[in-house]
Amino acid sequence: MxxxxxxxxxxxxxxxxxxxxxxxxxxxxxxxxxxxxxxxxxxxxxxxxxxxxxxxxxxxxxxxxxxxxxxxxxxxxxxxxxxxxxxxxxxxxxxxxxxxxxxxxxxxxxxxxxxxxxxxxxxxxxxxxxxxxxxxxxxxxxDEEGDSYFNNCRACERDNGVCGFNFSDPQKQFLCFQSISRRPLLQNHKQKSSNLVVLLSTLFVCACVLLVIASVTLIWRCRAMNSSNKSLDQEEDPTMMFLYRHRSANLLPPVFTFEELESSTNRFDPRRKIGDGGFGSVFLGQFRDGRVVAVKKLHARTTTTTTTKSFCNEILILSSIDHPNLVKLHGYCSDPRGLLLVYDYAPNGSLADHLHGSKGSPCLLQWRQRLEIALQTALAIDYLHFSVKPPVVHRDITSSNIFIDSEMRIKLGDFGLSRLLILSQSESKLSSESSSSCSSSSGFVWTGPQGTPGYLDPEYYRSFRLTEKSDVYSFGVVMFELITGLRAVDHVRREALGDLVVSRIQMGLLRQLVDPVLLVGDDGGKVSMAVDAVAELAFRCVATDKDDRPDAKEVVAELQRIKSRINNTV
Known part of the structure; x- marks a missing residue:
């Protein structure tokens, strides 16, 4: 000090x-x-x-x-x-x-x-x-380079002078004080030296001084840069560095501290756990300002590459999209103690909770509500496929990832497996060739199959070619769930729900699988006709060949027509 x-x-x-x-x-x-x-x-x-x-x-x-x-x-x-x-x-x-x-x-x-x-x-x-x-x-x-005192003082000291300045002068002009014994010698030297020698000497000295200053400045800057780079390499979080490389900091959601989220969930109290998935557990959180949120804490694994990739993927995608039927990401936290994401809280749980879980009650989801849930989900998928550039393929559309808020509006969430359809040159060429022969074909990317059993597009599973139609297949299975009330995969059945319903429709036996709750009080068969229309649409969505499936815009238009017909007949 x-x-x-x-x-x-x-x-x-x-x-x-x-x-x-x-x-x-x-x-x-x-x-x-x-x-x-x-x-x-x-x-x-x-x-x-x-x-x-x-x-x-x-x-x-x-x-x-x-x-x-x-x-x-x-x-x-x-x-x-x-x-x-x-x-x-x-x-x-x-x-x-x-x-x-x-x-x-x-x-x-x-x-x-x-x-x-x-x-x-x-x-x-x-x-x-x-x-x-x-x-x-x-x-x-x-800043040595911009310090005129430094350069003048060096020249003064070379002549055995002492550096100083005039304190009474507001500009504090530089002064060089020379010893008395030195002055006569300098005067004699100047008198004996020719003008040419003085000029050459001065130029030589100036060149040397400039060279020294430039060398010192260059060395100092190189050392400072190396020191700064080493410090950043040691202190920067690689996850944060990855995010900042792919998105400007002011476009990313706010960053929370681990302590803030730990406090909001009462130290991740198990009694506050409201969900558990493949990548993490979801806890109910409440901030000091009263806001209630869902805090997703990703599971710690021996190999964290997959978890970190899912974490970054969800942040980058959710920070670039905005739709009333998509969950909103309020912020995130990257900490050695855990990776956390903060979302909207959906107090009515997931669609799976209502159809198969603790919230499953006949009075909660009648046919009109199920039809509205299907339409809102289709609108969210349509936004991802057609309004976002490049398009986003969700890759994990399931009843467990469709959340219901306090006003029974749906929020499609869990974008950890989502992919942007950014095509390489070879993929673009293949896609264009395919499009020339099949008018309904869309672009694709090569990637290993990921998703939830029972909802995974079989063509994507076989070919490793991911397209928007893979989401359409998964949504078709969700519509079958809404019609039947059955799980997509159940250990008491040998068949997945998609295969089961398709076989019954082909045999004309769909009524065997329709949820009985839907047909109670069906005056005039209006609900039955709407159920048949949605089943036919879902049947097209799960077609084996992706080119036979409708796109998200067609699905939205058909569901709107079905909703309009049932409203007009009331």
Whole structure:
């Protein structure tokens, strides 16, 4: 630590130098209250503090600059509340500082979006945070290349002079003090030397000085860069680095701390577990502001490659889509203690809960509700296939991944296995050739089959060629579940539900499998006709050849026609 009387003055700002490491070009400084305080008039609504300046800290025209790490640290600070906005007309500087704290350091660039959609990872009191930040001190770097004193002083010392400056001069002009015994010698030397020799000597010295300065600067920058790269390699989370390589930080959802999510779930209390899947367990979470969310904690495995890939995949896809029938990702956490995702909470559970589980009750899902669930799910699939570029194939459309909110609206979730249909050149060529011979064929990507047994497209399983029609097949099985109330795969049956219903339809025996609840009170057979129409549509969706299946737009149009007919006959 340095003595408190070591003061640095830059552009009317005065700083106390609190720390300096030998052989380092950085120093730790803190503003002196006597020079940064600008008190507001009595009863002023503006913020006043002896440690927080009322204007940006400016290091221009000085040999010092703010390091990038300092600017990055301030650029991610944002307020949790917008209550200060009403004082913006009076306290313009305070308002700018609250909404963009990086303005405190003139020359720093804001690296985040102008307005975050969520308020997690924010500061309740930005002023208090900045005041503590300045009190603790911040680092500034000496820019050797821009320091004219440094170059002049070296030349002065080569002539056995002493460096100094005129303190009374406002510009603090550099002065070189030479010894008395040296002056006559220099004068004699100048008198005896020819103008040509002096000129050549001066040019040679200047060239040497510039070469030395350039060499020192280059070496210092290389060392600083190597040191910075090593530090980043050691400290950066590889998962976060992967996400930032594929998506700008301001387009990603907010980042939660592990402690925040641990607290919201009461330390992942087993009594708060509301779901369990192949990749993780889902817990009910409640934040301090009262918001209720679903927190998915991915399972820790010996080999975490698959888990991490699913984690990153879901973040990248959900942060780029927006639809009322798709779950919303509120944020995430990448921590050595676990990978966590934060979603909307669906209090009515999943469709599987209603059809096969604890919520399965005849009074809950009558035919109109089941038809509406099918239509909303089809709308979500249509959005993924036709409105998103490149298209998204969900790859795991099941009744367990269709969630129902408090108003009985559905949310399609669990995008851990989803894929973007980004075609390589060879795949594009194959796809175009296929499209020329089969008008309904779509693009595809080569990938190993993944999904839930009973819902997996058999053609995709055989050929490893993933298309949008693979989702259509899975949705066809879901429609069979809505019609029959049976599970897609059940240990008491030898056949999967898709094969079972298809065989009954081909034999004209569909009525044997229809859920009896649907036909209770069926006046005039209106429900029966609608059930038959949906069964026919599902039959087309699970066709063996993908080119015989309708696309998502056709499915939506047909379900809307069925819904319209049943409404018009009431």
């Amino acid at each position: 340095l003595p408190p009387h070591w003061i640095l003055s830059i552009n009317t700002f005065s700083f106390a130098i609190t720390s300096h490491r030998p052989n380092s070009t950085s120093i730790l400084v803190t503003p002196l209250p006597t020079t940064t305080i600008h008190r507001k008039p009595p009863r002023s609504p503006c913020f006043s503090s002896p440690h927080l300046p009322s204007r940006p800290i400016n290091l221009s025209h000085s040999p010092f600059r703010f390091p990038n790490s300092l600017c990055s640290r301030l650029s991610v600070v944002r307020p949790c509340s917008r209550s200060f906005a009403e004082n913006c007309a009076v306290c313009r500087w305070d308002c700018q500082l609250v909404h963009n704290p990086v303005r405190l350091m003139r020359g720093c660039v804001d690296g985040r979006s102008r307005e975050d959609s969520e308020e997690q990872g924010c500061k309740e009191d930005v002023f208090d945070y900045l005041e503590s930040f300045l009190k603790a001190g911040f680092e500034i770097e000496w």
